[in-house]
Amino acid sequence: MVFWPGEYGAVNCCPLCPPWLRVCFLCGPGSGGSGGGGGSEGCGDERDQIIQEYVDFGVNFVPTCGDFTQDASSAHFSFAELNTGDYSWAIIRDRLLTGLETTRSNYGYPMLVNSGYRNPARNARIGGASQSRHMYGDAADIAAGDCPTWNALAEAACRAGAWVEPISLSGVGHVHMDWGHAGTNCPQTCN
C-alpha cells in the first residue's frame, strides 16, 4: 500500500521509508514511527484492529500496543465509564484521569461521563472530528442539562487546566473537556 504524503491515511510508520522519497510503504500496525511497545508482529489481539483504524481513518497519531489499557481507572471513574469505544481495549491517559478527578473535586458532586475514549471507527460513526481528542484518550463529555450545572462543570474543569468547549458548540446537554489541546480555555458561560 503506497500513500503520497498528505494523502488520506498516509503515515510515515515504516522506519525503512526513505524520507527524501516521501513515499511511505505501510508495514502494518505497530511497525514503529510513533514509539515503542509495538514490534512488527503486532499486539496479537484486537488492539491490532484498533491501531489499523487509526491508519485507515487518517488520525495524526498511531498508537502502539502499550498505549492501550483494559483497566485504567481513578478513584471515581471506572474503566467501563471511560471506555465508550467498540472494544475491550481503550486509550485512557493519566492526564485525563487526573483532570477528571480534579474537576470532580472542584465541582463537588458526582459527574456522569457521556463519552470518553472512542476508537476511530466509532468516532466516525457518530460524526466526530477527524482528529477528535476522544481518540487520543484525553477527552470526556460530562452530562450537564441546564445552565447552572453547565457553568459549574465548565468552571470546575477550567480550574483543572482543561480546554473547555464553548456552550454555543457543545450545547447545554454536556460539557466537552479535554487535556490535549494547546492550553486551557475557560469559555463564556451559559445564561
Next chain:
Amino acid sequence: MLKSISGVLLSLSLTLSLAAHVSGYVQQKGARKIIEELRSRDWRTRDLAIAKLKRGKVKMTSELRGVLLKVLAKEADEYGRIRQRFKETGEPGGEEYGEYVRDFLDVIVPLVDEQAVPYLVELMDLGDDIVRRLVSFGRPAFEPVLEKLGDTTIDVKAIQVIGAWLTTKAGEFLLSGEREEVKRRLIEKAWRDSRPEVKLSAIKALSDAGDLRAYDLFFEYVFKHVTSVERPWLRETSLRILGDWLKSGALRGRLKAVVKNKVISMALSDPAPYVRIEAVRLLAELGGADVKRVLERIAREDAASWRDAAGRTIYPVREAAVQALQRLRPK
C-alpha cells in the same frame, strides 16, 4: 579506477537530482490537494486538510498561507453565526465542529499577523492562547476588542483582553485618554450588566488596574458575592478582587476585620476546594495570630484530595495553607 569512481559519482548525482525532483513534485501535489480541500464548503473536508497540515508534511507557501487566512475569515463568520443562533434558539453548532476549529486555530494562530485581528476577535472564546495573541497585538486589536464589549456572547473575553492591556506592558500603546475611556467603559459594564460573571470580570479588571473607583462603587456587591452565590467561580473571583483591594490599601480598618471573618469561614468550609485555596491565599495577606491558627488547622485537616498521574495523593488546599504559613512567618 578513476573512471569507475566518476561513474559512481555521476550515478549518485543523478539519483539525488531525481530524488529532489520527485520530492518537489510530491510537495507541490500535496499542497495543491490541501488548498483544494481548504476551499471546500464542507468543514469535514477542511478538517482533513488541517489534519495533513498538522502532520507537517507540506511546506507553508505564501499561496497556502493566503488560503488559510481566507479559511480563518470563514470560520470566524461561521462561529459568530453559531453564537448568535445559540443565543436566539439554543441550538448548538456541534462539538465536532468546535474540535475542528480548535485544531485549525492551532495551525493558523502562530502564522497570523495583525490582518487577522477581526477574525481572531470573533474566535477568542476558543482558547486562552487567542486572548493572549490579541493582547500582544495591541493597537490593531484595540477597536475590534472594545466593540465586543457590546456583544453579550463574547464580552467576558473582551474584558479579559482589555484587563490585560490595563496591567501589562502590552497595553503601553494606550494613550492616557484612551486608558480613562476604557476604564469608564468597564465601570459602565459592571454597573449596567445584570450577569454576575460580567460584572465581576469588569470589577476584577478595574481592581487589577488599581482603579479605586471600583472599590467605592462595588464593594457591597463583591462582598455579597463572596458567600452568597452558588457558583464557586464567582466566589473565587470575589475573593481575588478583595485581595487586590487589600493590597492597594483600600480595604482597611473595621471593614478589613469583617472581611477577615468571612474569609476565615470560607477557608475552612467552602464546598469548592479551589475557592478554599483562594481564601487561604487571602488569609496570608490578612495575617494575624488567629489566621496562623486557622492555616495550621487547614494544613493538617483539609479533606480535599485527588491522585495525580504518578499515583500520589495530592492535598491541594493543605499545600496552599503550608505556602501561606511560609508567607506569614516573616511578618
